[in-house]
Amino acid sequence: MxxxxxxxxxxxxxxxxxxxxxxxxxxxxxxxxxxxxxxxxxxxxxxxxxxxxxxxxxxxxxxxxxxxxxxxxxxxxxxxxxxxxxxxxxxxxxxxxxxxxxxxxxxxxxxxxxxxxxxxxxxxxxxxxxxxxxxxxxxNKPIGRVPQLGDVLVTIPEFGFTGLIFKLWYSGLLGSYINDPVVAKGIELTRRPKPWIPSDELVNRINCINASMDSSDGLGRVLYEMGKGVKIKVYSLPINNDVELTCRKYGLSPEEVTFNGGEEYLPVLAVKPECLNYFKAIGFVDFANVEEGNGVYFNSRELQYKGWVYFSKPTY
CATH class of the missing domain: 3.30.1330.10 (PurM-like, N-terminal domain)
Structure with missing residues (x-):
């Protein structure tokens, strides 16, 4: 083949x-x-x-x-x-x-x-x-991809900038919205993404983390990989507020932009529930639970988005 x-x-x-x-x-x-x-x-x-x-x-x-x-x-x-x-x-x-x-x-x-x-x-x-x-x-220690039952998924709520840019670019519309400040910021983050570097204090909390991935292939792809051995129930979109407003203004789906973007390099961590308050206090948000089962679900339906995947038809 x-x-x-x-x-x-x-x-x-x-x-x-x-x-x-x-x-x-x-x-x-x-x-x-x-x-x-x-x-x-x-x-x-x-x-x-x-x-x-x-x-x-x-x-x-x-x-x-x-x-x-x-x-x-x-x-x-x-x-x-x-x-x-x-x-x-x-x-x-x-x-x-x-x-x-x-x-x-x-x-x-x-x-x-x-x-x-x-x-x-x-x-x-x-x-x-x-x-x-x-x-x-x-x-310090190996960290894999598969969360444990009862874990909570947390991330930084800045998703959507590159998803917005790629959606506009592949649709041939990027030039029409280039003066929009949110689009301009998205272009800059797509060209030169800022690295997420964990603090020494956060590294000391490594025992709170059962699994982790970055979002370079899209949040949908991360959840697809993490959901191979467990069931992940997404209950909120960790999208940037300005990006969500911009998507709605231009008739784009915030859901698709959030899950399908790629090239974002944001951390997605599966943390023990007793550690959740610490992560929320330093700027993370919780957006999904890990349960018994298999697959990824958003608003009670199975999530089909899988982000960027080589040797397959492009998402956009």
């Missing part, structure tokens, strides 16, 4: 089976290895082709920045501390020196922002442009 007929989930399952992955590295967003006399290392590699990731409103600097923050987001949401970064670049020969410099500057500045040393990498020539970023971090 062709890869596009199998879909990302099946392909990942095939790869993990061939590799022989076991807990905590199977079905996880980072890879862990225990190094004697050093501690638990967390490794993450993330990348993609520029033909799929660079939009018309992004510069090459933006791409370097965004893909570095994307890799860091998975490290941070596992409450690990990034320490070093390497990149691999494959570029066509018709790129300019300026474009190469901008890509590398974007990676370098993002690495500095997240506190990781950019220590080198690899350069290749090819028929497509591909950037991969690999990060090494130090973790």
């Amino acid at each position: 062709m890869l596009k007929e199998l879909g990302e989930d099946k392909l990942i399952s095939i790869m993990q089976s061939l590799i022989g992955l076991k807990y905590p590295n199977v079905d996880n967003d980072v890879s862990y290895v225990e190094l004697p006399n050093v501690g638990l290392l967390a490794l993450k590699i993330d990348g993609g082709s520029l033909s799929r990731t660079k939009t018309d409103f992004m510069t090459y600097y933006d791409v370097g920045w965004r893909m570095t923050i994307g890799a860091a987001s998975d490290i941070f949401v596992k409450f690990a501390k990034p320490i070093a970064l390497v990149s691999s670049l494959t570029l066509r020969g018709n790129h300019s020196e300026f474009e190469l410099r901008e890509l590398v500057k974007g990676i370098k500045d993002a690495a500095k922002t997240i506190g990781a040393a950019y220590i080198g990498g690899d350069l290749n020539e090819g028929d497509d442009d591909v950037l991969d970023v690999a990060l090494l971090g130090i973790a």
Whole structure:
């Protein structure tokens, strides 16, 4: 069968089976290895082709920045501390020196922002442009994807900015609303997302957290993954208030923008109920319960949104 007929989930399952992955590295967003006399290392590699990731409103600097923050987001949401970064670049020969410099500057500045040393990498020539970023971090303990029964899902209520932008862009309407301040902020966050970095105090609460994922593939995708072994009941949308008002003004669905956006890099944490008040006090909101069963439900109906998935038809 062709890869596009199998879909990302099946392909990942095939790869993990061939590799022989076991807990905590199977079905996880980072890879862990225990190094004697050093501690638990967390490794993450993330990348993609520029033909799929660079939009018309992004510069090459933006791409370097965004893909570095994307890799860091998975490290941070596992409450690990990034320490070093390497990149691999494959570029066509018709790129300019300026474009190469901008890509590398974007990676370098993002690495500095997240506190990781950019220590080198690899350069290749090819028929497509591909950037991969690999990060090494130090973790306290492994954190997986599957919540425990009774957990409450919490996040930061800033969803929707990139979902709004992608919805307008794919519909050919972005240029018509470019002067809207909410749209302008969404474009900036899509081009250069801000990393979510857990505080030392929050890291000390790691035993409150049973599962975690970042929202880089969309909140719908996160919930789909978390709901493979449990039932998740969503009771509110963690959407930014201004984004919700803007969606309604332009006739867009706040629900679709919230669940299907992607490229947001916000933390989604499954926390023990006795820890909920602490997370609410520092700016998180609760939006879903974890129950016995399987799947994801919103307002008593099964949620079909799954965010960004490779080797399948685009959501928008």
